[in-house]
Amino acid sequence: MDLSTPRRRVYGADHDDPDPGPRPGHAYGELVGGPLDGLLLDVTGWSPARLAEEARLPTEIGRYGPGGRAHYRRRAADPGRWDWSGDSR
Numbered sequence: 001m002d003l004s005t006p007r008r009r010v011y012g013a014d015h016d017d018p019d020p021g022p023r024p025g026h027a028y029g030e031l032v033g034g035p036l037d038g039l040l041l042d043v044t045g046w047s048p049a050r051l052a053e054e055a056r057l058p059t060e061i062g063r064y065g066p067g068g069r070a071h072y073r074r075r076a077a078d079p080g081r082w083d084w085s086g087d088s089r
Contacts, residue, residue, distance in 0.1 A: 011039040011057060034070050034084025035062040041072070041082055055082065063087035 013020035
């Protein structure tokens with residue numbers, strides 16, 4: 001691994017996890033914008049239909065605080081990136 005590049009953190013990884021980065025054999029999408037910007041979303045095993053849906057991810061750091069969700073949609077032209085589309089309760 002290139003030590004000059006920091007290891008990315010996966011959404012949902014425990015903050016105390018000594019290795020919150022991606023795991024070999026898993027598929028990830030990068031979350032772009034919004035409260036989860038820069039995190040990786042583990043989409044391993046997601047069906048094409050599920051990948052086409054909006055991901056509504058629980059987060060305490062979005063607009064609505066605890067109990068809120070950040071919404072992300074897979075970018076059609078770059079399926080490795082998921083763009084933020086807003087927050088909800």
